[in-house]
Every structure is written in structure tokens, then in C-alpha cells.
Amino acid sequence: GENVEQHPSTLSVQEGDSAVIKCTYSDSASNYFPWYKQELGKGPQLIIDIRSNVGEKKDQRIAVTLNKTAKHFSLHITETQPEDSAVYFCAASSTGNQFYFGTGTSLTVIP
């Protein structure tokens, strides 16, 4: 099955700085890569996703890049704000198949 690794497990940045979280996957059949934000006591919330036919996708301060050859994808958050503090999960899936999640990154944005 798929194996998704996520780094770092914790990340602290100053408000206004950028944050980058990286994930690698093992199954070359994986073609969908979502990122979720989970706040304390809540369920994960989809914030951005990318499919394997695209190399980069951006939504305001959030961007995701995908390198299919190297089997890794990254989440980039620019101009971080305290409300960005949460646990972020990456995931990988192939069409109509299992979702495999990374182990999560706890992001703290220091005001």
C-alpha cells in the first residue's frame, strides 16, 4: 500500500514569515494530493488539493507544489497569521481508492 511521510512534525514561525511542509509518497499510482487543516477539537478541513496532471496550485496565501518524478509535494503558506496555527495533514490517494494520511505537522505562528 501507499506510505505517506510528512515533515516536519512541528514548526514554529514568526507572524508574517512563510511556512513550508513537505510530504513524500511511495505509490506512483497516487494521483490526488489534498491538504487538511485541523484546529483543536474540530475535524480536518480541506484547504487545498492538487492532482497529478498539475505541478502547482495557488489559493491566496496558500500554494501546493507537486513533483511526480520525485514523489513529493509541499504546502506553502505565505504571510502567516496567528489563525494559521493548527495541525496540517497531507494525504495521497489513487482514483477511487484508499486515502493515506501523513502524520501531521503542528504549526505555531508566533505573534
Added chain:
Amino acid sequence: DAGVIQSPRHEVTEMGQEVTLRCKPISGHDYLFWYRQTMMRGLELLIYFNNNVPIDDSGMPEDRFSAKMPNASFSTLKIQPSEPRDSAVYFCATSRVFYEQYFGPGTRLTVT
């Protein structure tokens, strides 16, 4: 829309008891997923349904776990008998297509 609704939000039970978790999907969402989240194992997909039919239950840990979706508006995840190692947060998620899942608030289960 109210989003995905899960009940109860918290459940404390004794080992050996039956536990039933409930989920009401977002209207119009044809896919429903049950996940379990623990510190040790992270987020795990247990089972998912498409149009009320179970499609993949390979993540269900053992026969003590069962899930049903009798109609498009309701699903249950049952654990019988429950064990302390079942303690976790259980999430229900739904979507119109396989991707772009919307998660509920979760049920925190504690088995003593």
C-alpha cells in the same frame, strides 16, 4: 447547510459494551467515509460508502467493527464488544465525488 453532523460528540463506555456512532451526511453527497484518529496511528480510513453501498472496508480493524448506511441521510459505525484500544476520535466525512471530503466534528470515544 449544517455540514456533516455526528453524534454523540463524546462517548465514555466500559469495556465489553456496544457503542454506536452516528453520522448525517451533507445533503446531496453520495460518498460517506468513516475515519479513526489516534496519536499512535494518525488518521485511518476505516470504510467508505458510495450511494449507500459499502465500497471498501479494508481499513476496518476487525470483526468487532461494523458500519451501515441504510439510506442517504444516515450512517452508523458500531463496535461490539468495545475494548480500551478502540479509544480514539472517530470522524465521518462526506463528498459529492470521491475527493473533496468534508469532515464532521468527530466523536471522541473513551473505553475504560
